[in-house]
Amino acid sequence: MNVYTVEEMRERDRNTMIQHNMDILTLVDRATDEILDVLVSSICPQPEGKQFLVVCGKGNNGADGLSLAGKLKNLGSRVVAIMIQPQEFWSEEVRTLAHSLGEVFIWDEVSVERWDEWVAGSRYIVDAILGTGCRGEMEPAVAAAIAQINETGLPVISLDLPSGIRGNNGQACEIAIKATYTIVVDGYKTGNLMGSSSVYSGELLLTKEVGLWTSSNPDYKKTMLERNQQKLPSRSKAAHKYDFGKLVVIGGSRGMEGAGFLAAMAGLRTGCGVSQLLSCENWEARKMSFYPELMVDTFFDHQGLMEKLKKTNAVVFGPGTVYVERDVEYVQEIMESDIPLVLDGGAIPLLNDLRDRIQLSKHRLIVTPHTGEMARLFRVTSRDVLEDPVYFITSFLESYQVDLVMKGPCTVIASGQEMFFSYGPNSGMATAGSGDVLSGLIGGFLAQGCSNEEAMKSGVLVHQEAGNAARKIYGERSMTSTDILSNIYKGIHGLEQTIAEDVKG
Ligand SMILES: NC(=O)C1=CN([C@@H]2O[C@H](COP(=O)(O)OP(=O)(O)OC[C@H]3O[C@@H](n4cnc5c(N)ncnc54)[C@H](O)[C@@H]3O)[C@@H](O)[C@H]2O)[C@@H](O)CC1
Numbered sequence: 220m221n222v223y224t225v226e227e228m229r230e231r232d233r234n235t236m237i238q239h240n241m242d243i244l245t246l247v248d249r250a251t252d253e254i255l256d257v258l259v260s261s262i263c264p265q266p267e268g269k270q271f272l273v274v275c276g277k278g279n280n281g282a283d284g285l286s287l288a289g290k291l292k293n294l295g296s297r298v299v300a301i302m303i304q305p306q307e308f309w310s311e312e313v314r315t316l317a318h319s320l321g322e323v324f325i326w327d328e329v330s331v332e333r334w335d336e337w338v339a340g341s342r343y344i345v346d347a348i349l350g351t352g353c354r355g356e357m358e359p360a361v362a363a364a365i366a367q368i369n370e371t372g373l374p375v376i377s378l379d380l381p382s383g384i385r386g387n388n389g390q391a392c393e394i395a396i397k398a399t400y401t402i403v404v405d406g407y408k409t410g411n412l413m414g415s416s417s418v419y420s421g422e423l424l425l426t427k428e429v430g431l432w433t434s435s436n437p438d439y440k441k442t443m444l445e446r447n448q449q450k451l452p453s454r455s456k457a458a459h460k461y462d463f464g465k466l467v468v469i470g471g472s473r474g475m476e477g478a479g480f481l482a483a484m485a486g487l488r489t490g491c492g493v494s495q496l497l498s499c500e501n502w503e504a505r506k507m508s509f510y511p512e513l514m515v516d517t518f519f520d521h522q523g524l525m526e527k528l529k530k531t532n533a534v535v536f537g538p539g540t541v542y543v544e545r546d547v548e549y550v551q552e553i554m555e556s557d558i559p560l561v562l563d564g565g566a567i568p569l570l571n572d573l574r575d576r577i578q579l580s581k582h583r584l585i586v587t588p589h590t591g592e593m594a595r596l597f598r599v600t601s602r603d604v605l606e607d608p609v610y611f612i613t614s615f616l617e618s619y620q621v622d623l624v625m626k627g628p629c630t631v632i633a634s635g636q637e638m639f640f641s642y643g644p645n646s647g648m649a650t651a652g653s654g655d656v657l658s659g660l661i662g663g664f665l666a667q668g669c670s671n672e673e674a675m676k677s678g679v680l681v682h683q684e685a686g687n688a689a690r691k692i693y694g695e696r697s698m699t700s701t702d703i704l705s706n707i708y709k710g711i712h713g714l715e716q717t718i719a720e721d722v723k724g
Pocket residue numbers: 232243246247250276277278279280281283348349350351352353354355356357358361378379380404405429431
């Protein structure tokens with residue numbers, strides 16, 4: 220499943236029209252065939268006799284609304300179509316579709332009584348006011364319509380994007396539609412997945428492809444992260460623990476010991492043979508270990524560190540550390556020793572000091588910032604990153620030449636010329652230590668010999684599914700990182716099951 224920016228969508232529309240000699244009305248017609256298909260198969264199996272209140276804007280999103288209204292009418296639904304803007308502002312396509320629909324009302328001319336009567340008689344509202352074309356300040360008439368729709372309490376079906384959500388970053392305007400379903404046309408827009416889109420979109424439903432031109436060589440290929448693309452490291456029944464690799468987590472400084480333990484334990488739960496927590500502070504680590512299956516130790520200098528990293532297959536540096544300049548040399552040394560390395564938490568700011576040394580590493584580094592950590596590296600604010608996430612992801616790849624896992628409600632894995640989007644909003648994951656579990660998972664897969672890409676993908680998928688399982692038991696409010704940790708097995712089962720089904724099927 221592909222993901223596109225608004226600019227890429229426009230390019231697709233334009234090239235489809237030029238290369239396939241198609242006009243907008245044909246594109247809209249194809250899109251609404253597929254929208255209707257989703258509506259009937261996933262939302263309203265029997266639309267006959269039911270009333271739909273379809274509220275449309277003057278652009279192509281509105282054209283989608285009017286075209287869908289016509290098709291619902293043909294199926295025997297009752298349709299009330301309302302245009303927000305008066306006729307003189309309508310596009311040519313909107314004009315044609317409105318004409319063939321027959322009766323179309325104008326927002327400003329609708330009395331309160333009439334609106335209330337329509338709302339009372341309708342089963343659904345279709346929101347076709349704004350799609351990817353939403354920009355700038357909200358026009359007052361549009362804002363008023365959105366507020367009124369949100370107040371009705373009826374299920375709202377948004378076409379492509381909830382009106383008022385920006386197509387590239389998912390940020391909400393001053394006001395935006397609170398949809399029950401969003402039917403996304405021919406590929407997710409980055410704005411369907413990022414920012415606060417998850418607060419407004421309701422259930423995301425994707426149409427089949429509508430036959431738009433697609434670049435065979437985009438700058439960055441963007442797709443959804445899918446379970447069935449994954450394979451897990453193989454296991455022999457006759458194996459020795461070192462056959463499954465040793466992970467070392469360097470972290471857990473005084474006062475943040477738990478972060479180190481969570482990461483090391485998450486690594487072990489992926490199936491790696493040995494996991495050790497190393498701290499560069501002289502604390503009584505051994506006495507503190509919450510988990511008897513972990514090895515725990517300290518080191519005080521380079522020699523001590525490299526001695527302890529013998530027979531190590533992957534290192535996660537940073538869960539529960541704070542930035543200390545001295546760590547640059549430790550990280551450098553690990554990079555030069557060719558051990559696959561994940562930089563997380565307190566080690567992320569070291570990247571700016573390591574920039575010239577990154578080429579020394581045989582393995583590409585994996586770095587796992589949340590948007591705040593990413594912003595600090597670029598000396599901008601989190602808000603800047605959220606405003607244009609795709610730009611910052613590509614800048615990150617180009618500036619640092621590393622592999623990236625940018626964490627958030629939609630986590631983005633970026634490597635080389637590809638990005639994989641993992642959309643799984645769950646406020647229960649926004650809890651202390653949840654990121655430490657993720658970096659431990661990635662480290663655990665790396666220690667078993669997975670490539671960076673496999674380790675990042677499996678780590679993110681298992682983390683999300685473990686979080687969903689923890690949510691089922693404890694709910695989003697009460698779940699903690701320990702609960703994510705203890706549900707990792709469900710995430711792993713999920714992947715194993717998908718792989719088994721793929722092999723069978
Ligand atoms: N590939 C497809 O399947 C196609 C889908 N289309 C649909 O068309 C949408 C994009 O169409 P458009 O580019 O015409 O854009 P929209 O229909 O989303 O909105 C553009 C119109 O809204 C106005 N507008 C923009 N920001 C506003 C604001 N803040 N307040 C009030 N009015 C505002 C603009 O002046 C413009 O007239 C897509 O989201 C999709 O729904 C079309 O692109 C046709 C092809």
